[in-house]
Amino acid sequence: MRIESVAADNNFFVSLDIGSSKIVILLAEEIEGQLKIFGHGIGPSAGVKKGLIVDSEKTSQAINAVVEKAYSSCNTKFFNVSVNISDPHLTIINRKGQVLIANSVITEKDVELALKSAKAVATSTNKQVINSVPNSFIIDKDPITHRGVEVDKPVGLEAKTLEANMHIVIASNQAVGSIEKSIRKSNLGTSMIVLNSMASSEPYLSQDEKDNGVCLVDIGSGVTNISVFTNGGITHSAIFKSAGDQITDEIAYAFNTSFNEAERLKIQYGDAQIKSLREDQLIKFKPIGGLEECYLSSHSLVEVIEQAYLDLFSLIKQNLKSKKLDRSLKSGYVLTGAGSKIQGCDELFLRSFRVRSKLGQVDTEKIDGNEMIISDPTYACALGLLLYEPDESYLEELQPDNTVGFMGKIGKIKENLFKF
Incomplete structure (x- = not known):
């Protein structure tokens, strides 16, 4: 059972998504069987690498900053939070x-x-x-x-x-302790810790899809999480160290530039498929140690991005094949997470797997609110944590x-x- 946060006469639920690049807090209340989001905060993460907290002091400071944003958005104090875990060593x-x-x-x-x-x-x-x-x-x-x-x-x-x-x-115990310590230092309490992909599946997957066989693919910044559902229940989960940051690293390495500059190139000019480019163009960028700006072609940039995504998809494919689950997914794959936002990601995934796949869409009968939040896969896990409740x-x-x-x-x- 979920533990509610309490303020005055109102009972509501709070989720905390501690990611490698961002921290998200969402507040929601239940109205006639539907969760309504009424508060939120988002900000940069700190002290987290590849889904694992490595510096709880920095992480708690980052959480505190987002707590203030969430409070300011709805003027509501809260204590208990449901939080995610996506440690690759699980x-x-x-x-x-x-x-x-x-x-x-x-x-x-x-x-x-x-x-x-x-x-x-x-x-x-x-x-x-x-x-x-x-x-x-x-x-x-x-x-x-x-x-x-x-x-x-x-x-x-x-x-x-x-x-x-x-x-x-x-x-x-160390991974769990680091999460609880970071939350405790932020003057919050932990009501529940949930595997990232188990939470992310809640807003996006229908019961029919779970019955038929479906795989939720959550491409984050530090790690990629998958969960497979067959015959209505969860039967497999896995975490991969390759994700959005790895793709940025590949760009930085290919063009001898900084991580931040590579991230800018990915966001502004990135595409997951070379065939999507209508024309090649020169893109100005700053190399490491270079006093003058250089140029790269959009074709060469997208070539690096496409290969990095294909490498990730290959890892997922191999993992599912090793568990003999690759042919059990009649409803195919549902993509979410910040890493799925890049143009052409779903089309490249379909080309790679040759099985039904789509970008996840939130079931607004379950949860609704700010359209910016509902439509952005960056909030996938935070939305799922609000909905997640052990089924009894x-x-x-x-x-x-x-x-x-x-x-x-x-x-x-x-x-x-x-x-x-």
Whole structure:
């Protein structure tokens, strides 16, 4: 359950996205089942490299600056925040736990025991589980064929065994401690820490897409996060050190210029595809140590950018192929994050993967507010953190439907055709 920030008589939610290049704070309140953004702040990050806090003092100072902006935007004080984590050294695994059903009918306690068994991961003393998400429940799994019946809500069903499959995120105590320390130094409290891509998926992915198979690709500045959903649940996540800053580094190296100058070139003249250029043109830039300005061709600039993106896409492709997930995504890919904003990114992705792909669009039935925020993928994670809430609907008992047969009585149920 999300912990609300409280001010006067108002209850609301606050998200804090600590990125490698920017920090974002959003405030939202729930009105008739929809979150409405009423406050925000954004500013440069500090003390963060490749998604990992390396200087909590600098990070807390950067957070403080954004806190002031958020407060000024809505004149509302806040304390508890939901925050992201995208440390490339995270361990992300799928685990399963099975229990025997004593009285033939599954109870809440049986579900909790199955989940507890799945979460019983042997971790070293310097690590901890930060997220554990049930992605499926299987009743009466055959020990020989490894097949059973997959259900969303097992409570109340007749069964001999119940298996819970979970997606588990494990972080180092140091990484978690650095986040909590930076937040604490900013006079805030941590209500929840969520894997970046798990949060970012919330505003952009529909349940139908998750059921059919979809991959959320969040291209940030320091790292790229992906999460794969199949059969309605999250089944795979990964973090890559290659992202927007890596592309800027490639430009800086290719043309012997500073990171800031390379970033300017990328933003002002960048495109992800050479074929999108209508004509070649000369672009003025400042090389390192050069007293005079030099020129480069737009074609050569875009050539570097395109190759850097293709290298990143290749890493994603290899990762999914190694997990045998590359052919499980009927709904394809959804791109978001600041790195997806460059012209032609979605078209290059489609050309590279040859599978359905699109730029993410926020579901405004879930969350709405400032159009500038809703339409900008830079805010993807902060929006998702507002929406993210651990799903405990699996503890609800299925209501019998007397108008239909067995399949109707047990609700949404699917024959599990895959081996787990």
